[in-house]
Amino acid sequence: MSDWMVTHGPSAGRRPRALSPLREHLRDTFWFAPAAAMLCVVLVWAVAAEIDTRIVETLQDEGEYDTLEELLKFAGDAKIVVTTVSSAMMTFIGVVFSISLVAVQMASGQFSPRVVRIFVRSRITKATFAVFLSTFLLTLLVLTSYESEPDPRLVSSVPVVQSLLTIAMVGLSLLLFVMYVNTTLRLMRIGQVIDRIVGESFRVVALMPVEASAHQGALGSETARIAHEGRAGVLRDVNIARLVRVARQHDVVLRLIPRTGDFVVPGTPVLAVHGGKAPPRRALRYAVSVGVERTFHQDLGFGMRQLSDIALRALSPAVNDPTTAVQALDRIVQFLAALARRPLDASLHRDRRGAVRLVQPVPGWTDLVDLGFTEIRGCAVGTPQVTRRLLAGLDDLALLVSEERRAPLLRHRALLVQAVERGVPEGADRAFALQPDRQGIG
Template identity: 65%
Template sequence: MSPLREHLRDTFWFTPTVGLVGAVVGAVGVLLVDEAYVGWLQESGDYGTVASLTKIADDARTIVSTVGSAMLTFIGVVFSISLVALQMASGQFSPRVVRLYVRSRITKCAFAVFLATFLFALLVQASYEGETDPRKVTTVPVFSSGMCVLLVLVSLGLFIAYVNSTLRLMRVSHVIDRINRESMRVLDRHARGGGPGPGADALPPAGSEIVHRGRAGVLRDVHIARLVRVARRHGVVLRLIPRIGDYVVPGTPVLAVHGGHRPPPPRALRYTVSVGVERTFHQDVGFGLRQLSDIAQRALSPAVNDPTTAVQCLDRIVQFLAAVAHRPLGALCHCDRAGTVRLVQDLPGWTDLVDLGLTEIRRCAVTSPQVTRRMMAGLDDLWALVPAGRRQPVERHRALLAQAVARTVPEAAERAFALVPDRQGIG
């Protein structure tokens, strides 16, 4: 997927802007069709039809005027609903789930069509003439009025879809499932985009390093195709030093150049590294686990006290870890068309992902037997699924969980109950 396309998905202005431009182009085009149609009737001498259309246009003007004024109010109501939904989702789940709303195609399309309908109605309303003589009238908005009514019908359909999408955003189960599906897409994208390869120790000695000269921010993604082309052109191997999701400041080394006679010029590497104010799903393997962990921690806080939500988060965390249990992690290599490695990207290892998904939840869950039982079941499942070389982090978390429960729960019976594996928590 193109980084530009991914960045546009993270913005809210692009799709509504396209809708406004489409409304202007569509209005001009349909009005030209109206003008050509009236001209054809006048040339054929059918002035009776022109007179009838002029009378119909008076009624259509009332409809279009009503649509224009009503759509503005409609947009204000929808915007208010959006703000309330965002505030509730951010307060109950995590501030990072707001980006799910921003990336929602239904939401963007709904706002784009609403704004386009409003602008289209204004342009059509401005095209009405006061002339009633069928020999002198130049245009009668016939097709444009019908198009305006069609846009209203489309807007009503999108409004129903938008309300349904917003209600799903306010339900934690759908939010968790959406995060999990996005995380799985990232894994599949990495599997298609590259393969396992040598780490930094297996590469030739680094001849130089390319430092970050842009603004400070979170490393969101890199333009893999462009970096591979630059490396092939200069006969080098580039290695991304920070991980996706790291915070970089100006002067931080971001690319190490291995092999070759001279490093690529800075101009060739311009716009290959993108930083922003927050992490994204595009190339960040661990961002989904970060969000699921945040939601679970908030659910386990004394102010919320919702262990069932934490159990649902653990379900998806175990699913994600099981999906990467047999995948090569660490270094991801991207090759050129000849099959030569040109870019090495550092990914989180198995231990990093297990710690990211379980550590903070484990520390918050010791007083909730529902969560500890689900975590024990998940750890047992992962121990059985992963290769023998990856069982150490799983065993460590199981031992730490048992120790934390032993320190916190004084009664022996309660401790034994809290450590019984149960995939439903308390099924």
Template identity: 70%
Template sequence: MSDGLITETAEALGGMTARRPRMLSPLREHLRDTIWFAPTAGLVGAMLLWWVSAELDTQIVSALRDDGDQDAIKDLMGIADDAKAVISTIGSAMMTFIGVVFSISLVAVQMASGQFSPRVVRLYVRSRITKITLTVFMATFLFSLMTLTSFDSEEDPRLLTSVPLIESVLAMLMVLLSLLLFVAYVNGTVRMMRIGFVIDRIARESFRVAVKQPTELPVDTARLGPETAQVTHQGRAGVLRDVNIARAVRAARRQGVVLRLIPRIGDFVVPGTPVFTVHGGAAPARRSLAYTVSVGVERTFHQDLGFGLRQLSDIALRALSPAVNDPTTAVQALDRIVQFLASIVPYPLGALGHRDRRGALRLVQSVPDWTALVDLGFAEIRGCAVGNPQVTRRMLAGLDDLLSLAPEERREPLLRHRELLVQTVERSVPEAADRVFALLPDRQGIG
């Protein structure tokens, strides 16, 4: 277990107050889950860069013509002839590079989906180095094509209007940047094809979600008062990805009510089912709650506290399947499950409160409680761990570590899983010596 990362995460969680969520945070996260946005922005940026550099090249030629320096213009024309051949080569080569990047990405995604879990594909979609590399490659390709259009076929220096000198220099610099990014991209993709780095990435994403959770609990949801109205879901059916908390808090403040989110992040919702209950008055106008609830086809990390544990559990279950039979990978997943649970053991879970600027409670959001998270992390792995002493030993060591950290009121689910694991091993392993060996706690499994 990484003590440094646990301490860092615990300090971040402990020192946090109930912060006001940023309005654009859901939009930013949704854009990070796409591939098209960054390359599109890069193409627009390449067009703007070409326009600015073309204007500068035109002004340079115009200034030299005004000064009557025909020799300098002829020198520029000679340089432009050499640069044109280089730019033509760049334009054709960049399409090959783009194809290579796309092919590597597809192979990496296919391997990750087949070997680890289909849910880890999202890590590759969100990969910054992949998006930056593809963006720069496409921008370089477009910039090279636009630069070729700037070369003037006029041979008379007195009639020449522009020599794409700055454009050619920028195109070559973009090629150099593309080559450096390609090296970084290959290195990053190879790392992401290794299970250790995938598990570490999932754990870090999970910690970011935990850090963003407000640490303030409503005293009791019963104190919200009687339910006065409900707000139903009118969009498409799908998984509740996230809620625009700032928009919901603002709508509740304007109406003078408290909203309680009924489904948890990650639940599947269908049209017509209630998503908010209203306490203290009439429901806010439908327009004020527009785009508050985001529904998609799969869960995301953005506000889903249990999604990281779900992925780690899936990786461990696949590793323990008879077709794979890789208990070491399951132990690596258990390392991170224990690490995540250890980092959040002292902090409130359940129904979280969000307040407005004046400190009034406006939104109550349900998140998994401690028991639900412990069950998510251990229940399914425990059922498949029998016959793999490496896994049972690591799970016992992890449960013992969590028992030493957990307060009294949170020890029950840990003790329950420990007892069930012991009972399962004693019932399934016939040899007494093997039972003793399988039930000996070991942080390395078999270390």
């Protein structure tokens, strides 16, 4: 797990939540949900065992031995079920684990290695594993509560509530298994994977402050720079709440130098200080998160990177699936259209009084357009379905954006036309490939 030193990017007028960085990092792990569920089930079992003990003591005090005999018979029958569930649950877990591995391998090979994290972050997958393991652990705990003493006057506990709890957990496991299989089959379809990527990307956009970025001169003169300490890796995110608080306490403005997703090495500057002395190192501890791979958290371009990777994999000679490339292009155009009139280049984070305290760089409009179209355009020549959809997307975006944002769109359109004219020898084929079509080829 990466060094966690981070937070969530706040939306306009919304203060970042202190627990959001920890929550985001735990979502990228697979161990936390099962571990927490098993801890909870131990506590629930302890409560259920205490209730069973109290029930037996009450019935013995009141002389209700006939009722106790009935409970002993029920517990004996339930023990058969509990024993069967205990022996079968690990096999069930193995089946679920095998399905997950097959889905992950297929997604990594056919779509992109970057989409594996979708399966890791899947709530239904984590819930299924957590409930299955918890059910198995619960059956072991319940089996320890059974006594061999048949005399109701001498028995100290009859696991009735525990047995009912186990049966309830079995029912929940079966329900989750059906939901898990359904969700996994959906995630094995490229349309669902692309939809998940776009959904995550829009959540990043929703949490970005909506205001024009300040000119660097308005921040005051740069007075110091703070170098990165720790291991090298990809900048996953920064703890916005901590950095804003530290900047307010020292009456300075902090400016993040690398963008989220950049690879940073020890000794390179990560923060610039404007308007005062640099805060002490201990105040900035756990403010920067570095990991082995990019995440969606605060990374505006990561979704576009994944969509572009999927399209490139689909256009490779080994796959040769232009329809999938068109599906990715549909969502690239959708994402760029949503950002067409939004301020980019930097996110400004303010303190409670409205003063800018942290400037966080984000990809600009030209960067996002290049990320979405450059590599796909280079591989699309000779595939008219993709060139037609690409031209239609560029034309649609050119109608949505302001005049100053049209230049990169027109540049990509001109380069695509030139590439098709050079690469397609037949005039009729060139004319067909250069006709804009939102479906590619119908």
